Amino acid sequence: MSLRNLTSFCNSQNNVAFIFPCLEKVIVSNCLKLEKFSEKIVSTPNLEKVNIVEVEEGDEWYWEGDLNATIQKIFSDMVLFASCQHLRLSCYPELEQLWQGEVSPPDNCFNNLRTLIVENCSFLSQVFPSNLLPSLRTWRSCK
Template sequence: MLKKLKTDGSALLKVVASEHLRLIKGANGNEQPVLLGKEVIPNLEELELLNFDDIDRFSPDLFQEIKVFVARGGSRSTSFIFPFVRRFYNLDSIELSDFNFKYVIPCKGDVGTLSPIKNLKLGHSKNLKHIWRKDSELGHILSNLQTLTVRGCNDLINFRASSSSLQNLTILNVSYCKMMTNLVTPSVLKNLVQLATMRVENCIKMTEIVGNEGDLHQTIVVSKLKCLQLSNLQSLTSFCPGSYTFNFPCLKELVVEWCPRLKIFSEGILSTPQLQRVKQSHYFEKWSWTSDLNTTIQQLYIEKVQS
């Protein structure tokens, strides 16, 4: 039985409305006649829509088995997306590309009816300045996320979030966000209590990963982070410029490649008890280590300047 479908809204509507029989190969390899609109579509697990003509005309109970939803908006507003997604009771993953987030809609009704999303991808979208916004559907989704990938969202400033947002996040990938100067604040980083992997790549204006905020002498424990990758960040000068105390008890893999201005990891006290090397490429086995992380980063910078 068909489990994955890629189409546009108008074509899908025609399929749903069709009463014609189609021959579909079953699990035993034999062809059998089925009604696409009544037998196939309700059993789909993955749906990719290229545009959204007439989506309000779909029956609310049509997409109950959908687990993965991919939408490509062609710079259209997101205002209609989340009401539509509420129909997907088993939804696990969402990918939204080429949308305009200027009008991120507020939550309406019972937000609990929105399926707990575990994986979210946001790509090449306009006017997405902050991932979290109070009382928005997008903000509500964040609290259940395990994986968040953001790529090519050039208006994104940083990952401002509430204390309850992103608390279940284990993987964070950010790339090609050209207006972003820092990724998170210390308070946001402290709330990423499940974060195990962070990758930041090709953000040309990013000068630091963690920006300064409030008390510069606080201790920040990133308890579960095991892998940190910083790649092609041409303006990056440090992981954090403040005098915070950073503790990374589980960090085992650090990749720093094509970060020509990176002079020091952090200004304050730094603890990385399990880290034994800094990889200079995630493709090749090229690495360095000189007594501790800050000294290693400083040595790599000196070598770049002298080369």
């Protein structure tokens, strides 16, 4: 399932703190706009990593000390795009800076990209600008 517009698990401005004393595993997949877990403090004493799935070489995991910091790092480094297999560019206008060369692409960005749909992208002057070419894996036969 893809939750492409999910930006946080909870954005409550109330004094709600999440406490998950038994949570040991979090998997984030196809949530390319997920910026943070919640606005308030999250306690996850048994959580030591967040998994990113759909990576051909095996699961990748990240940890920045707490769940919110980890989700923010995953978002800011755009690591979810490395596992993304299908991308409709018009759904992610925030990628304009990347496409225009204003920010550097993260390592292995778009590694597993199988389908790229380009439509209604007014910010594009070329589909693959030269600054993105190193981020793409060498074209190969995909099963």
